[in-house]
Amino acid sequence: MKTEAEQWRDDIIALLPRLRRFSFSLTGSAADADDLLQNTIEKALSRYDQFEQGTDLDKWMFRMCKNLWIDEWRSRKVRGHSVDPMDYQNEQWIDGEDIAINKLGMSEVKTAMNKLQDEQRVIIFLITVEGYSYKEASIFLDIPIGTVMSRLARARKALELVLSPPISPDDIANGNRQRSPL
Amino acid sequence: MIITDEILNAYLDGELTVEEIAEVATQIEKSPELIKRVETMRQYDKTIVRTYHAIDTKPMPDSIMAMLENFPENQKTVLPFKKKPTAPIRSPKWQMAMAASIALFIGFGAGQTLMAPSSETATSAENIMVQQNSGIIGPDNILFSALENHPSATPFTILAGNDTTVIPAMTFRTADNGYCREYSVISQKSSTQNVACRVENTWLLKLSVGTAGQSPSENGLYQTASHLYNPAINSIIQNLIVGDALSADDEAQVMKQNWHQ
Known part of the structure; x- marks a missing residue:
């Protein structure tokens, strides 16, 4: 016992x-x-x-x-x-297998995640990595579900902007359509 | 319905009702921009999941396990819990997911459908099943055309009127120059995550995991299988994948070439 x-x-x-x-x-x-x-x-x-x-x-x-x-x-x-x-x-x-996985952009995504605010990183972690429902995340963080949704939307938008920043007119003029390195 | 960022997120996270999913899916199908965005967001999600689960492969430090194994003997004084009678004890979904994951790995490699053992923490996961190397998906199979021709990140209704949808999640190359696809099959009563590989003009199901016999929904909210991280699916993908998941353009090109290099 x-x-x-x-x-x-x-x-x-x-x-x-x-x-x-x-x-x-x-x-x-x-x-x-x-x-x-x-x-x-x-x-x-x-x-x-x-x-x-x-x-x-x-x-x-x-x-x-x-x-x-x-x-x-x-x-x-x-x-x-x-x-x-x-x-x-x-x-x-990081061993061989992880290096292979890295080709999926893990390092890039990780670096981008680290540029987010703590609260944004935490909400993405709870919802995406740990599979919390919005309701569970709301209970866990003591915030309304509406706040979970807006915070998550901001966090993902911020991540998207870091990973795929809009192409500036200068870039187009210079023929550079690749995104800038992080 | 106006597709805001919040709604798009809720769609990806399985937080919409079946009716809302259908409505959003219809709008997505009509908009190349939204298709691209959903595909990109799914790829980010998948990479984020793999990124943070990568630490799972590293052994837990002995010092941490030793500290826990020596508890409570090494504590100077161990007092009983303080009572907090009014606090509800929550049984979050992740606990059930974890129990389910444990059950999944019990069956992993057995090559047959297994039912998870019943336990207090896995009541909603009693019908978890694992099927490995268990089926050829030939041209006569209803899934065949979805795998053969349907682009990733867009829903494909296979049983009209029965709300059964296939969502290919991604396509990837394997070491033997073949191709595999990860996909979800979602209906009101069950959902599965699957990996199938193309072998000699047909598809071979490598692994299928999910719940059966009941909806994974809670309080009327539908949770898509594709959203939940599944270690068995992740493991088989990591064993098979070479390089990056195919982009939408590459995937379309491969389909155009009938899956030949």
Whole structure:
């Protein structure tokens, strides 16, 4: 028979893949994502006695994860961190298969996603990556469904503009119809 | 209906009713600009999904698992939960999706239709099935012409009056210079995501996953199968795909050449 604490821990283990992807979406770097995930788990476990039964565990942990990243991001700014933590090109773990996948424009889309505002990135993450319905996203983020829809529309529009910016008259005059590099 | 960005998004995300889907689909079919836009948005969505799921392939750090395995023994004091009796316990769709995904992988590779085991967290996914290498889609099959001639990102009604629609999602090349297509089959009662490859003037179903016997809708909202990320579908595509998914122009060209290089 599992104790309440063991069951709670198992619920966190079940949540790990999603939480890890969320960390990845925030940091834009696999190494940073795992560091952030570790800090989040460490903090969550240390706060077990503050967790109220009936609280959404995923919401509780996602919020903790996001706040830790905001703290880290501020701290890096203060320290004048020389490496952009959102530089996907610095990833060293990409193996052959991932390089093949990269041909689909993963790197490009990732870089574009990192140019979005946090709230835009989060809404795309919830709806597109994790398959939340608008209603679920609205409950998760504590915002009306109408706001989910408008925020998502703005986020996707912004992404579209980064990935396929309109061709300027100068470009046409110069015979350059290719979009500019990100 | 005016197709705003919000409506286009809701269409792509499966947030419209069946009637609204049909109305939007009709307008899309009439507008090359909208067809192009929907195709582009679907491609972005797919790439975003693959981008963030790419980290799934990296082993979970031992340090994180060790920290969890040692809990609660290593905690100085472990107190029971505080009670919060008024808070509702939600059972979000992702949990069911996750349970379904686990069930899907139980059957992956078995080469037959499998029914997922019933569990408390998978009540809506009891009819999940996995079929692998299980069918030839020949010219006499109702799906054949959709796969053979219908462009990606545009709905194709295969059973008029029965609200059964096929939406080819994308076409891609394989290492043996063949072609495969990902597509969804959506009806009011079931939806599937599928991958089929063209072999000797016919199509061979490589994998089909989805729910059967009930609508995946909640509160009257219809959730298209193509929207949901499915690890089994993603995995088989990643194993088969070479290079990029075909653009609309390339796809049209390949169809014109009867799927020959």
